[in-house]
Amino acid sequence: xxxxxxxxxxxxxxxxxxxxxxxxxQPVAVRWVEDTKRGPGVHTKAELASPLHxxxxxxxxxxxxxxxxxxxxxxDIGTSPIYTVQTVxxxxxxxxxxxxxxxxxxxxxxIFWSVMVIVTLTYVTLVxxxxxxxxxxxxxxxxxxxxxxxxxxxxxxTALTALGLxxxxxxxxxxxxxxxxxxxxxxxxxxxxxxxLTGWIVPITAVIIVALFAVQRHGTASVGRLFGPVMIAWxxxxxxxxxxxxxxxxxxxxxxxPVYALKFMVGHFEFAFFALAAIVLAVTGAEALYAxxxxxxxxxxxxxxxxxxxxxxxLNYLGQGALLLGDTSAVGAPxxxxxxxxxRLPMVLLATVATVIASQAVITGAFSVASQAAQLGYLPxxxxxxxxxxxxxxxxxxWVNGLLLVSVLTLVFAxxxxxxxxxxxxxAVTGTITITTLLFLYLARTQWRARLxxxxxxxxxxxxxxxxxxxxNLTKLVHGAWLPLLIAVIAFNVMTTWQQGREIVTxxxxxxxxxxxxxxxxxxRCQPPFMRVPGTAIFLNRGKETAPLAMRANVKHNAVxxxxxxxxAIKTLPVPRVATSQRMEVDALGYAKDGIIHVTAHYGYMExxxxxxxxxxxxxxxxxxxxxxxDASYFLSKVELVKGGAPTMASWRKRLFIATSYSAADAAEYxxxxxxxxxxxxxxxxx
Numbered sequence: 001x002x003x004x005x006x007x008x009x010x011x012x013x014x015x016x017x018x019x020x021x022x023x024x025x026q027p028v029a030v031r032w033v034e035d036t037k038r039g040p041g042v043h044t045k046a047e048l049a050s051p052l053h054x055x056x057x058x059x060x061x062x063x064x065x066x067x068x069x070x071x072x073x074x075x076d077i078g079t080s081p082i083y084t085v086q087t088v089x090x091x092x093x094x095x096x097x098x099x100x101x102x103x104x105x106x107x108x109x110x111i112f113w114s115v116m117v118i119v120t121l122t123y124v125t126l127v128x129x130x131x132x133x134x135x136x137x138x139x140x141x142x143x144x145x146x147x148x149x150x151x152x153x154x155x156x157x158t159a160l161t162a163l164g165l166x167x168x169x170x171x172x173x174x175x176x177x178x179x180x181x182x183x184x185x186x187x188x189x190x191x192x193x194x195x196x197l198t199g200w201i202v203p204i205t206a207v208i209i210v211a212l213f214a215v216q217r218h219g220t221a222s223v224g225r226l227f228g229p230v231m232i233a234w235x236x237x238x239x240x241x242x243x244x245x246x247x248x249x250x251x252x253x254x255x256x257x258p259v260y261a262l263k264f265m266v267g268h269f270e271f272a273f274f275a276l277a278a279i280v281l282a283v284t285g286a287e288a289l290y291a292x293x294x295x296x297x298x299x300x301x302x303x304x305x306x307x308x309x310x311x312x313x314x315l316n317y318l319g320q321g322a323l324l325l326g327d328t329s330a331v332g333a334p335x336x337x338x339x340x341x342x343x344r345l346p347m348v349l350l351a352t353v354a355t356v357i358a359s360q361a362v363i364t365g366a367f368s369v370a371s372q373a374a375q376l377g378y379l380p381x382x383x384x385x386x387x388x389x390x391x392x393x394x395x396x397x398x399w400v401n402g403l404l405l406v407s408v409l410t411l412v413f414a415x416x417x418x419x420x421x422x423x424x425x426x427x428a429v430t431g432t433i434t435i436t437t438l439l440f441l442y443l444a445r446t447q448w449r450a451r452l453x454x455x456x457x458x459x460x461x462x463x464x465x466x467x468x469x470x471x472x473n474l475t476k477l478v479h480g481a482w483l484p485l486l487i488a489v490i491a492f493n494v495m496t497t498w499q500q501g502r503e504i505v506t507x508x509x510x511x512x513x514x515x516x517x518x519x520x521x522x523x524x525r526c527q528p529p530f531m532r533v534p535g536t537a538i539f540l541n542r543g544k545e546t547a548p549l550a551m552r553a554n555v556k557h558n559a560v561x562x563x564x565x566x567x568x569a570i571k572t573l574p575v576p577r578v579a580t581s582q583r584m585e586v587d588a589l590g591y592a593k594d595g596i597i598h599v600t601a602h603y604g605y606m607e608x609x610x611x612x613x614x615x616x617x618x619x620x621x622x623x624x625x626x627x628x629x630x631d632a633s634y635f636l637s638k639v640e641l642v643k644g645g646a647p648t649m650a651s652w653r654k655r656l657f658i659a660t661s662y663s664a665a666d667a668a669e670y671x672x673x674x675x676x677x678x679x680x681x682x683x684x685x686x687x
Contacts, residue, residue: 106264644686
């Protein structure tokens with residue numbers, strides 16, 4: 001696991017591990033401090049807490065941003081009414097809830113208060129305040145925990161980091177299951193209209209899913225503009241049909257009292273506890289709200305939830321409860337049967353589009369989590385495309401998009417129904433929510449200095465709710481809950497293996513490269529001096545401590561040096577953006593006239609490193625003479641990984657690490673290097 005110094009100081013970037021990358025809007029100025037113990041360019045805690053580094057979205061809340069959030073963020077939780085009540089009362093449940101008036105009141109009440117406690121209170125009110133410069137999600141929490149607590153509580157931080165990685169791994173499972181269950185549940189509405197079309201449900205679902213993933217490259221901004229108005233129509237419609245159901249049986253409003261929820265849980269615990277595994281479907285998507293915060297900002301998500309999403313969902317749940325009070329036979333499809341017969345076909349079509357949008361929430365969340373994991377060193381470099389010049393965090397990750405597409409289609413053809421996926425879905429969600437709450441409570445106590453009794457009592461109550469849902473879902477292991485756990489175990493092992501293997505490779509490279517200062521000294525003392533050829537050579541390196549492997553090889557085998565030599569390192573801060581004026585740091589390496597300099601380019605983790613553009617910021621006084629950036633040659637040091645006999649990792653981890661390395665994006669493309677002027681020189685490293 002990364003140490004506290006690694007979190008508090010600049011991130012070291014090598015060819016196997018770059019930062020999270022996205023081109024963003026106007027950069028935020030970053031103050032630099034000189035500290036004799038820490039060296040230049042390291043932030044103090046006070047600086048990291050400064051508003052100077054807080055990037056939580058636009059200063060003014062634009063209605064278009066709220067509409068975009070409605071089209072991307074709320075689809076998952078907004079389509080839960082389609083299948084939640086139906087799943088709770090399903091006769092095929094291994095622990096079915098008897099359908100009667102008392103249980104209807106109880107179930108609807110538990111659903112309402114679960115939404116209020118988990119979504120409105122825990123996520124919207126509390127957890128979403130814990131942002132890492134505007135970015136949300138479990139990986140952001142890991143960064144915050146390491147930044148503030150790692151230096152004094154190394155073991156605690158290591159344990160919490162492992163827990164956070166498990167939560168991120170569960171979210172990847174959620175990202176695979178959500179599109180499958182959401183689209184399936186909507187398309188299954190055609191059975192209510194025409195039972196003979198049942199055989200077409202899976203093929204139609206597959207076509208819709210392929211189309212959904214195909215449009216991801218256009219970015220969340222474009223998707224949000226397209227989907228936003230649809231979701232406004234969706235929440236208005238489900239709220240309206242809910243009101244019609246309430247009008248028929250207004251006594252359902254009594255379910256808003258928490259007394260009915262408590263009576264149901266305490267009086268019928270023998271099946272009410274198991275019902276939590278289905279009731280949790282009402283809050284699926286809460287974790288996506290937090291993960292997608294970097295796309296639209298906390299304010300847009302909060303207002304969208306309070307003004308439209310929450311009222312629409314609550315009214316629909318009450319309406320379905322009212323329907324069941326009058327007709328218990330409607331339990332097979334209460335959502336669609338609540339809709340007037342003349343409107344069922346339009347509602348099926350609207351529900352299908354809405355569930356496509358539901359998938360969008362977790363897909364964009366997966367992009368954010370994967371890119372942050374790469375930035376923190378738990379995944380290899382991924383090719384990341386920024387899709388907006390004005391809103392931070394709007395990104396597209398092709399490799400993740402392709403992996404999710406294959407996984408979702410596999411689940412659709414394997415399970416073939418939403419009901420079969422329901423318990424798998426709940427396990428992924430409850431695991432992620434419980435871990436997020438636990439990490440947040442620790443952060444609130446250590447960073448925000450919340451009083452211990454407040455954290456224990458208030459936080460303990462919130463955590464108790466999460467643990468109850470988690471425990472209920474664990475009882476469904478043999479009924480499908482094993483699936484997200486399996487996905488999480490695989491993802492967790494990939495991330496921890498990559499982090500461990502990267503440390504091994506870094507140590508081996510440092511030994512092969514040797515100290516940079518000693519290497520420059522040996523060049524200056526060499527007699528006769530090395531032949532200097534015209535032009536500029538740019539050697540990309542991991543830092544300033546060691547010499548580039550490519551430069552060593554060039555000097556050793558060719559015995560020549562270019563007239564101008566620039567050794568360049570790319571480093572990133574735990575802030576989204578760095579001002580252009582603070583981008584470059586130049587070091588003459590002890591010799592002012594030898595034509596060899598070291599340059600460090602500083603980037604925020606939301607920026608895309610562009611080496612030629614960064615070099616263009618230098619002037620002749622800094623570079624010991626003019627360098628021709630347009631004609632410069634770029635040298636990359638490539639490491640070939642091979643499985644060795646040293647007991648550094650388990651044999652299966654070595655094979656996994658090497659296999660994972662092949663998914664890394666091309667370094668020349670990632671750093672914006674001109675391919676026709678890029679030379680790659682390699683070395684072999686055993687792991």
